[in-house]
Amino acid sequence: MDGAGESLPTKDLLVGFIGAGKMAFAMSRGFLRAGLVKANNITVSDPSPQIRQEFKELGVNIAEDNREVVNRSQLIVLSVKPNVVKPVLKEVSSVISKHNIVVSIAAGVKLATIEELLPTGTRVVRVMPNTPVLVQAGAAVVAPGSSADPRDSELVVELLRSVGMCEQGNEKLLDAVTGLSGSGPAYAFAAIEAMADGGVKMGLPRDLAIKLAAQTMLGAAKMVVETGKHPGQLKDEVCSPAGTTISAIHVLEKNGFRGSLIDAVEAATTRARELGQQNA
Ligand SMILES: NC(=O)C1=CN([C@@H]2O[C@H](COP(=O)(O)OP(=O)(O)OC[C@H]3O[C@@H](n4cnc5c(N)ncnc54)[C@H](OP(=O)(O)O)[C@@H]3O)[C@@H](O)[C@H]2O)C=CC1
Numbered sequence: 001m002d003g004a005g006e007s008l009p010t011k012d013l014l015v016g017f018i019g020a021g022k023m024a025f026a027m028s029r030g031f032l033r034a035g036l037v038k039a040n041n042i043t044v045s046d047p048s049p050q051i052r053q054e055f056k057e058l059g060v061n062i063a064e065d066n067r068e069v070v071n072r073s074q075l076i077v078l079s080v081k082p083n084v085v086k087p088v089l090k091e092v093s094s095v096i097s098k099h100n101i102v103v104s105i106a107a108g109v110k111l112a113t114i115e116e117l118l119p120t121g122t123r124v125v126r127v128m129p130n131t132p133v134l135v136q137a138g139a140a141v142v143a144p145g146s147s148a149d150p151r152d153s154e155l156v157v158e159l160l161r162s163v164g165m166c167e168q169g170n171e172k173l174l175d176a177v178t179g180l181s182g183s184g185p186a187y188a189f190a191a192i193e194a195m196a197d198g199g200v201k202m203g204l205p206r207d208l209a210i211k212l213a214a215q216t217m218l219g220a221a222k223m224v225v226e227t228g229k230h231p232g233q234l235k236d237e238v239c240s241p242a243g244t245t246i247s248a249i250h251v252l253e254k255n256g257f258r259g260s261l262i263d264a265v266e267a268a269t270t271r272a273r274e275l276g277q278q279n280a
């Protein structure tokens with residue numbers, strides 16, 4: 001590479017993951033499936049021998065330690081828990097150069113906290129992705145740090161668009177993004193499980209009930225995305241006068257369905273803010 005800020009091509013991009021847990025697995029598997037990053041261009045580190053073995057089976061490189069990930073990568077994803085970000089940054093700071101882009105996916109942890117522990121001018125990008133990147137259906141928002149070149153954020157957006165939707169936004173949005181789409185797959189999984197339970201209660205076999213519930217969520221989400229119609233309008237189109245659906249909607253409203261979801265997003269956002277303060 002010639003210098004800092006050069007436009008890195010995604011083809012042949014060397015990507016490292018420090019912390020090879022659930023999110024690193026979803027991202028690396030997603031990138032491989034998308035064909036944008038080659039397995040032998042990915043390097044990961046993790047203390048767990050079992051996890052290292054799982055990643056070895058993906059065909060990626062396993063580093064001896066976190067500093068080796070930095071040495072072998074251009075773009076380094078910090079995919080450890082929020083409370084591990086600072087110790088990891090202290091460990092790798094001396095081997096980070098102006099050629100690296102550091103991408104943090106840690107919930108709550110602020111760009112300023114990360115930048116403070118890295119050499120002045122380090123190109124940092126903060127991202128909140130979600131686990132459906134595994135199946136090319138992720139949702140992510142990218143916020144650039146103070147020394148990131150616009151091309152750095154664009155590169156990260158390009159990578160994440162290969163595994164779902166991705167937008168750029170101000171860092172101020174990221175805790176709410178965490179509360180909505182970062183944590184959101186868990187709300188959707190819980191809803192699918194509960195809808196399937198309802199089907200089982202009414203006599204459906206469990207496997208059919210789960211398939212129907214999942215496909216219903218997928219289809220509804222696709223309609224919102226592809227028709228551009230407001231979800232309220234699409235809901236109205238399912239509710240026949242004096243029909244089955246409006247009876248169900250009445251029960252959901254009486255039980256605070258919408259309020260629960262709003263509270264859930266608020267609680268996760270608040271927790272992300274707390275994590276940011278605790279790990280500043
Ligand atoms: N899971 C999700 O849906 C999402 C998670 N995130 C964020 O991604 C980050 C990772 O989350 P997730 O993948 O769920 O967490 P995991 O616990 O699954 O992964 C973190 C991995 O890092 C390892 N680790 C611990 N200490 C070190 C260290 N010093 N050096 C290298 N690796 C280390 C852990 O090992 P061990 O377990 O042995 O300690 C673990 O395998 C978090 O910051 C989270 O906020 C963001 C969006 C979505």
Ligand SMILES: O=C(O)[C@@H]1CCC=N1
Pocket residue numbers: 107178182183
């Ligand atoms: O639960 C968490 O803290 C992480 C961040 C977003 C999704 N999982």
